[in-house]
Amino acid sequence: MRELILLRHAHAEPAGTGQADLDRPLSQTGLAEAEAAGKWLAENELLPDCVVCSPSRRTRETLEAVLGKTGFVEKMLEDQIYEATPGVLTGVIDRRWDVDRLLVVGHNPGLEQLVAFLTEGTSSDYRGMPPAGVAVLSFEGESTLEPGAATLTQFWWP
Template sequence: MRELILLRHAHAEPAGTGQADLDRPLSAVGLAEAEAAGKWLKENKLLPDCVLCSPARRTRETLEAVLGITGYTEQKLEDGVYDATPGTLIGLVADRTDVQRLLVVGHNPGLEQLVPFLTDGSSSDYRGMPPGGIAVLSFEGESAIEPGAATLTQFWWP
């Protein structure tokens, strides 16, 4: 069984005047949420083998806080995760079928839309992922990364 862990970035500061969305940092609350996410992953023995992370500052800071608790692993900043559609995310995940447990740190609406798409093939019924939220999806054996192929095994938020 392979696992895909989706982590939405924690709460970020609003953009300042002239500040690009990519440059928004975590807020103090967001840092606490990211640390709580790392603790939850570690307590549940959900340590990733590899991480794909959006290049946005808030996702990088979320990941840094998480890995500071869980321990460091292979990681790659992936431009495609920022502002990604579920289709883009599936493509990125499918490119890493060599990884047993992949963590993707990204944004809504892509992450919150990806969960029902992978679990039941739905593209319109999703409930959201709060900041710092984690969804753990499992794939049996060598199942393809495609709509309806996954099982949502855990969902957590700070």
């Protein structure tokens, strides 16, 4: 069985005057949420083999806090994850479909729409994914990233 873990970044500070959205840091609340997400992943033995992460500061800081609890794994920044649609996210994931457990750290609405697409077969029927929310999707055997091919096995948020 292959697993895909989707992690939305934790709460971030609002953009300051002249500050790009990409440069928004985590708030203190967000840092605590990210650490809690990492602790939950570690306690449930959901340790990724590889991580792909949006280049935004808030996603990178979320990832670092998570890895502080789960331990180091191969990680890479992927520009396409920022403001990605489910289709773009599927392409990013497909390029790393060689690993057994992949963690993707990104943004809404793309992540919550991707959960709906992979589990329900449509991206229009999404239910939301709070900051630092974690969705764990399982794929049987050699399943591909097709609409409705995944089962949502766990969902957690702080």
